[in-house]
Amino acid sequence: MSADDQPRSVSQTEQYEQCAWRWYLSRIERVKKRPAAWSCHGTAFHTAAEAWERSSRTLRVDEVAEIFRDQYTELVNSALEEEPDTNRWLAAGRYSGGEDIERRYSLGLEQTRAYVEWSKAARPDIWTTPADEPGLELSFMVELGGVMVRGFIDQVLDEGNGSVRVRDLKTGSMKSKFQLQTYSVAVRKLWGLPVDKADWYLARDGRLSRPVKVGTVTEEEIGQRYADMDAGVKRGDFPAAPGFSCQFCDVSHRCIFSSQKT
Numbered sequence: 001m002s003a004d005d006q007p008r009s010v011s012q013t014e015q016y017e018q019c020a021w022r023w024y025l026s027r028i029e030r031v032k033k034r035p036a037a038w039s040c041h042g043t044a045f046h047t048a049a050e051a052w053e054r055s056s057r058t059l060r061v062d063e064v065a066e067i068f069r070d071q072y073t074e075l076v077n078s079a080l081e082e083e084p085d086t087n088r089w090l091a092a093g094r095y096s097g098g099e100d101i102e103r104r105y106s107l108g109l110e111q112t113r114a115y116v117e118w119s120k121a122a123r124p125d126i127w128t129t130p131a132d133e134p135g136l137e138l139s140f141m142v143e144l145g146g147v148m149v150r151g152f153i154d155q156v157l158d159e160g161n162g163s164v165r166v167r168d169l170k171t172g173s174m175k176s177k178f179q180l181q182t183y184s185v186a187v188r189k190l191w192g193l194p195v196d197k198a199d200w201y202l203a204r205d206g207r208l209s210r211p212v213k214v215g216t217v218t219e220e221e222i223g224q225r226y227a228d229m230d231a232g233v234k235r236g237d238f239p240a241a242p243g244f245s246c247q248f249c250d251v252s253h254r255c256i257f258s259s260q261k262t
């Protein structure tokens with residue numbers, strides 16, 4: 001399947017909008033990406049939180065922490081095999097790549113334990129799909145703006161009044177309203193359910209964000225962003241946008257426009 005025919009996603013679209021040249025280097029040139037501990041941290045946290053919820057909250061907190069530990073270690077080790085020089089790993093702020101790996105191990109364990117405690121107290125009401133699946137890591141593929149869009153929704157909650165709420169679990173600080181809007185429109189389209197609110201569970205703070213109103217977001221306005229991105233890719237339009245985001249760019253080592261020294 002060529003890049004022209006692939007389904008799109010929230011991250012692809014936002015990446016294209018932020019710097020289309022990065023999209024080109026990643027997906028057309030297939031430049032080998034520099035690893036980042038934050039990515040292993042995010043994936044391992046999601047796996048642990050999902051396992052906890054799927055167990056109907058019967059696992060012990062140390063068992064959930066162990067799931068984080070095992071997955072984080074496996075992901076980091078696998079990335080180290082690809083890139084053993086941790087100075088070449090992406091790292092945010094004052095930490096080196098190696099320091100970030102160490103620090104996120106402890107941080108992720110702490111956040112996993114905090115999620116379990118929060119969930120025990122808040123008891124989020126996980127929605128059940130018509131196929132009797134819990135609303136956890138739900139995969140979807142829908143047409144938006146004439147473009148096939150795919151994604152995974154971390155959690156869909158039953159609001160108790162016939163509507164549901166979409167929730168995204170965040171270990172980082174970058175929050176995407178477009179992501180919540182896309183997921184809300186997808187849930188409406190796939191299951192015909194009203195979605196008025198969406199939110200983020202913020203692992204950094206161990207709490208929920210304020211709800212985001214998504215009840216008035218239309219399929220047309222969300223679909224337009226996918227249509228614009230898809231048309232840009234098909235035109236071969238990949239302008240570079242060097243700036244702040246270069247420091248988080250996993251292909252900056254191969255970018256002649258980068259504002260970063262690598």
Ligand code: SF4
Pocket residue numbers: 019021022023025240241242243245246249250251252255256257258259
């Ligand atoms: S380094 Fe900057 S300009 Fe280059 S691809 Fe990455 S984000 Fe774009």
